[in-house]
């Protein structure tokens with residue numbers, strides 16, 4: 242079976258073009274440029290955050306990160322299902338998108354961690370596992386933990402230096418480690 246690897250050459254060319262563009266914006270070779278004069282962190286961006294696209298929780302996600310003292314200190318990738326999005330059989334391009342963003346976040350901002358933040362009552366998980374699982378809190382937690390840990394292990398295999406957090410947000414915005 243052929244797969245996405247057949248397009249290595251065009252993809253490389255694309256990255257070269259993107260790299261040239263980023264250099265032109267002052268985003269390569271040194272501290273990230275700041276569009277509105279705010280001081281850049283001496284450490285660059287600390288983390289890459291992966292969340293679901295669910296509109297109900299966008300404000301809770303920003304509040305949670307600010308509560309950790311990380312406002313404007315993280316890159317943010319959004320895939321429906323968060324961790325599950327990287328393993329969507331129907332949307333294999335999402336995995337490549339995620340890994341590409343991890344690579345760019347390392348190159349541009351020297352991130353040292355990835356925060357994977359799933360959430361309860363997730364529509365993507367309902368599509369994959371049936372809606373009933375979300376009625377059973379323990380079963381819902383188990384399914385999220387399995388996928389979060391699968392992605393944590395995959396990140397460790399590719400980027401051993403990155404610390405990985407696996408988190409689950411409830412609809413009230415509270416977050417637990419799983």
Ligand SMILES: [Zn+2]
Pocket residue numbers: 293294295321322323360362363364365366
């Ligand atoms: Zn979701």
